[in-house]
Amino acid sequence: MANEFLDLTDLAKINSMDLADRDISDLLEEAPMLAVLPADTASNGTTHKYVKQTGAPVVGFRAVNTGIENKKSGDTEVSQDLKYLDASFFVDVAVADAYRFGPEAYIQREAARHLKTALSEFEQQIIYGTGNDATGFNGLADDSGLDGLADSMVVDAGGTTAATGSSVWLIRATGDLNNLVAILGREGQIEIGKTPRPLIADPGDPTKTLHPSVTPVSASVGMQIGGAFSVARIANLTEDSGKGLTDDLIAQGISLFPSNRGPTHCVMNRRSLRQLQQSRTATNATGAPAPFPAESHNVPIVNTDSIVSTETLLA
Secondary structure (H helix, E strand, O other), rough: OOOOOHHHHHOOOOEEEOOOOOOOOHHHHOHHHHHOOOEOOOOOOOOOEEEEEOOOOOOOOOOOOOHHHHHHOOOEEEEEEEEEEEEEEEEEHHHHHOOOHHHHHHHHHHHEEEEEEEEHHHHHHHHHHHHHHOOOOOOHHHOOOOOOOOOEEEOOOOOOOOOEEEEEEEEEEOOOOOOOOOEEEEEEEEEEEOOOOOOOEEOOOOEEHHHEEEEEEEEEEEEEEEOOOEEEEEEEOOOOOOOOOHHHHHHHHHOOOOOOOOEEEEOOHHHHHHOOOOOOOOOOOOOOOOOOOEEEEOOOEEEEOOOOEEEOOOO
């Protein structure tokens, strides 16, 4: 039986009367990486703290009546402040009231669309961090163990054309919550508030007034990487000849993980998926081309548009 763990669909409680019958899994369609991550609530409101092991104890054989050095394991406390993700919106009451299914249905439709885009933004922040939005939380690309070619969990694909780079992320997402995890604050709530109809100044003409329906949509979100072997990166993938994604590069990435704690998913964009497909030799007797791959070395592939093909090359 496959392992099961709490994911964002299970965790997030949409605090809204308007969306009481909305299934959040439908809203994760454009955030496929986020959909496979386990999710947890912040340890303290909008701050998340966890302890990771950073040093192993000393053990060994010894002769009888001969001592051994005593050295305890080492731990480091990691603290992250969650960031406020705002997907609030307003619409003129004239538009909402004119909707053929009524203003409540219009607000529900818009709230679902804004929430769906917010979850996609959450996924992009997990990948690129402050490179996606400087006011958001640090992401994978900000991590000091994943932002340079000399880092032990980074594989260099060798591309050289500037600003055409892409990365593939090998992630370990497990139910024990010790690895890559999506974090939600405020007890896991995505809050969609009531929709008042205030009178405000017209943004285009302050001498006039406007009567909008305002719907606040917000969540406090963050990310936990876990340990040094939770994520690996294949960087500098480009369209340069021989510098695209291959199964050999993925194998190099997998080999960076401990033997009993390998990656659970291989996350890539459509260009990398095409490169991987084209790198494979068709063995079909009919000579048909290799299909788009769903896995590499038994690691499932997650295809997402949140990873771009215009990254600055890693140095």
